[in-house]
Amino acid sequence: MxxxxxxxxxxxxxxxxxxxxxxxxxxxxxxxxxxxxxxxxxxxxxxxxxxxxxxxxxxxxxxxxxxxxxxxxxxxxxxxxxxxxxxxxxxxxxxxxxxxxxxxxxxxxxxxxxxGQPVKVKWRRWKNGIYKAKLELPYSFDQLYINDRQQVRARYPNYDSSAQYYNGSAADAISPERVKTWKHPQGGYVHALHKGEWGGYHYRITGVHPDYSLQLEGGYQNNRQMGMHASRRFVENIFEELDTAREWYYDQPAKTLYYKPAPGVRLSRATVVVSRLPQAITLKGSANNPVRNVTIAGLRLAHTAPTFMDTREPLLRSDWTIYRGGAILLDGTEHCTIRDCEFDHNGGNAVFVSNYNRHAAITGCHIHDAGGSGICFVGNPDAVRSPLFEYNESQPLAAIDTVRGPKTNHYPDSCTVYNNLIYRIGTIEKQTAGIQLSMAMNISVLHNTIYDVPRAGINVSEGTFGGHDIAYNDVFNTVLETGDHGAFNSWGRDRYWHPDRGAMNDLTEAHPELILQDAIYTTRLHHNRFRCDHGWDIDLDDGSSNYYIYNNVCLNGGLKLREGFYRTVENNVILNNSFHPHVWFKNSHDIFRHNIVTGPYKPIGIRYWGDELDFNLFPDKATLPAETDQHSMAGDPGFVNPIAGDYRVKAGSPALRIVFNNFPMDSFGVISPALRLLAKKAPLPVLRQQHLIGTSETTWLGARIKNIETLGERSAAGLPDNNGVYLVRIPDNFPYALQAGDVILKAGNTVVQNVGDLQKAYNREGDKPATLTIFRNQREIILKF
Incomplete structure (x- = not known):
């Protein structure tokens, strides 16, 4: 019964x-x-x-x-x-x-x-408000939860929720003076941003040298090795740094857990959980024998272990390395669904869709406080023809497989990410994204809200293989801890890519058929709202090709197209900023038309314009371009209600005369009532008109030079910081083998941080430098004279 x-x-x-x-x-x-x-x-x-x-x-x-x-x-x-x-x-x-x-x-x-694993401990008071308990575990762990709240592993500097980088960073985090105060730092970790702010590094401390510098293993988490940032770093899992509430330290050899509770916490009744598994659920099949028709619904996934020391597989021609795993991993599936789940305080990625997958769907999920990325779709490099992995690698034409499209079917295709709320991801790893696409095809990214992330909200790696539909997303508060990036970010660097611009110019002009051999389908980016205050709202970087970008609202950072082909950008609203064309190819076939911009174009290194730049609306006649836009107009667009975020234009607006079409302004982001109630609102800009600001150009030996002053100049050159002298224009018969776009870093042994340093180096009578150290094609080169 x-x-x-x-x-x-x-x-x-x-x-x-x-x-x-x-x-x-x-x-x-x-x-x-x-x-x-x-x-x-x-x-x-x-x-x-x-x-x-x-x-x-x-x-x-x-x-x-x-x-x-x-x-x-x-x-x-x-x-x-x-x-x-x-x-x-x-x-x-x-x-x-x-x-x-x-x-x-x-x-x-x-x-x-x-x-995670629940543990039973018997606490006893130790000293300085710290308690300790015996804890017999056969493994160490990286996260501790007291009453289901994640605690802070003992660190320097101390955790500060208001600090921009790593919730607290310091230049002296691993200084000899501080290392001297640690008895046994082995097993501690160093976390640091990349020198160029392109993601980060993680190292395990294995010992101490006689000079009190640390012996480290790791640093493979970034695919463009340039070393740690000088100040944006912190150290954790150091016993001597346990000095404030909510910090903990596990002495594995002694099997002892130390913890300093916050006031009011009753440890005798507290639940204690430690992280253990990097993945809770794995759906594991193959292209020949996939897992089919599995649904995971209505669950909270929590407490999975951090994976930053396992993030080492490089993605193609990028800064990224990855760990193929998450709280839920899909690998070799068909028609599998994750819906209405919450991913809460997991140490690595929340969802990872790896290798062969068809018709996977992640819908209605609430993803927050993840150590890694939110949702990743990443194919296998064996699906890519002539793959290369490090940015500076290249291959001759004779070595390139010229067959169009993927080589195998080991990649995600026809999958959907719909109505998900994603925020505070990348709490440990900084080369992350709310949604990441790499070596994938036809992924629909629709009605997601993404914010409070250290790097991109949505990132598309390489051109392989395109066909994505990215629409109705609301993405803001992005690139909060890194640099040279966008709320939406992408790059190409497909099989024809070459780090030397001259070589690439020659190859793409002689063999234009190579351009769309990887990016075989057009990626559509439309009806989104983006905001980035530390980069671009939409950033199509090196070689991003075959894009149709329309009906988007850019709230602050503007829209950038760097080297690439076949990008059509039309009917977008770009607020408090403008269009940033960077170093285009002669045969780019790019189009920019019917857009509303609120400032002058911001070109860098442009010798050739695309097929069409015209029929756009500028704020006033002073900002109208002289070289392009023969039919563009100037004037107040007459937005319906900009204070409320309604950037449709009223009847009689000059925007209507350049064939701008209104589109809905209330369809961005998540659509379910429960997620809409939880989601933050995008910060709307106070509108201002931007006028062309005079630059600091000057003359040096007949060349036009200037300081590195803008994010665009830094990005165009690929610099890690704003130091150096940018060569704007080189006259004929110039005495040195320099090119426009080069950046001078040293004259002889003199470091050149600005124009003044360069002029001083050449004003020393009888002391003309025999070498110049320059930055070209995103690497240092020494020129001898």
Missing amino acids: KMIRLYALLLTAVTGALATTAQERLSNDTVYIPVGIQSRHSAKLYGNVYTAARLQAVLRENRERHPGKTLAVVLMEPGTYYLDSTLVITPELANGNGAVVIMPAHPGDDVTLSG
Whole structure:
């Protein structure tokens, strides 16, 4: 009788909770597998710890008995379910004519699937408000949760929620003077931004040299090696730095946990959880035998372990390295869905879609406080023809596979990211994105809200293989800790790419057919709202090609197109900024038309304009370009309600005469009421007109030179900072083998930070430098004379 009642209860509760989509097929053909504290399937170890192997065995048994039915794994009671190992679902557990659904018993139940381990400790007071407890664990851990709140590993400088970089950074974090105060720093970590602010590095401390410099391992987390930033760094997991509330330290050799609680925390009643698993659930199949029709719905995923020391696989021609994993990993799947889940304080990526995947969907999820990225779609390099990995690598034409398109099917295709709220990701790793696409095709990124991120909100790596539809997203408060980037960011650097601009000019002019061999489908970027206060709102960097960009609102940082081909940009609103064309190719075929800009164009290194720059609206006649835009106009666009973010134009606006078409201003970001209620609002700009600001150009030996003054100049040259002298124009018969766009860094042994330094070096009578150190093609070159 009890079992009949239980089944009836399950059938009523679970069917009501999940009978929402045809894909899940919840019907009379559904077999319900209850998992709970008192369930015979729980195989508890202690507390709420469950063995993944037992859950897999139950799935296997039921699949064998019910090959065509949907298996619903029901987490019966609200609370936290701790796995002793990653729950791996393979094709034999999932496939057949049915499906697998993992879900709570009732809609709205607070059910957490944890990658952590609950531990029982007996605290005793130590000193200075610090408590300690014996903790016998066979492994170390990187995150501690007290009463389900993440604590701070002992660090210098101390955690400061208001600090811009790493919540606290300092130039002396690993100075010899500070290292001298540490008895046994082995096992500590150094985290630092890249010298050029292009992501970051992470190092494990292995020892101390006699001069009190640290012995380190790591630093492979960035694919463009330039070393650590001089000041934006911090150190953690150092016992002597445990000096403030919420900090902790685990002495693994002594099996002792130290912790300084915040006032009011009663440790005798506190729950204690440590991070353990880097992944809670993995769907693991292959292109030949994929996992099909698995849905993970309505769960909270939490407490997974950080993976920053495993982030080492380089992506193509970029700053990025990755770790192929997340709280949930999809690898070799078809028609699998993650919906209405919360990803809360996980140490690495939240969701990673790796290698072959078709029709994966991540919808309605709330992703926040992740150590890595939010949602990643990353294919396998074996799908790419003639792949190269480091920026400065190149290959001769004879070595390039010239067949169009992918080489294998080991990449995500026709997948969807819809209605997700993503914020405060990249809390540990800084080369991250809210949504990352690499070696993928036809990914739909729709109605997501992304903010408070250290780098891009949405990032598209390489041109491989295009076809993405990126629309109706609201992306703001981006590039908060790094530099030279955008709220939307992309690059190309496809198989034809060469770090030497001259070589690339020659190759693309002689073989234009190579340009779209990787970027085979057009990526559409439309009906989005972007804001970046430390870079560009839309940043198409090195070689981003085959884009159609329309009906977007750029709130602050403007729109940049660097070297690339076949970009059409039309009907966008660019506020408090303008269009930034950088170092275009002769045959770029770029188009910029029917846009509203609120300042003059900001070109850098432009010798050739594209197919069309015309029919745009500028704020006044002084900002109208002389070289392009023969039919463009000037005047007040007459926005409907800019204070409320409505940048449609009123009847009679001059924008209508340059064929600007109004588009909706209330469709950006998440659409579900629950997520809209949680989401921040994008900060709207106070509109101002921008006039062309005079530059500091001067003459040197007949060349026009200037200081590095703008983010655009720094980005165009690929510089890590604003030091150096930028060569704007070189006259014929110039005495040195310099080019426009070069940056002089040294004259002889004299460091050249600005024009004054260069002039002083050449004004010393009888002391003309024999060498110039310059920055060209994003690397240092020494010229001898």
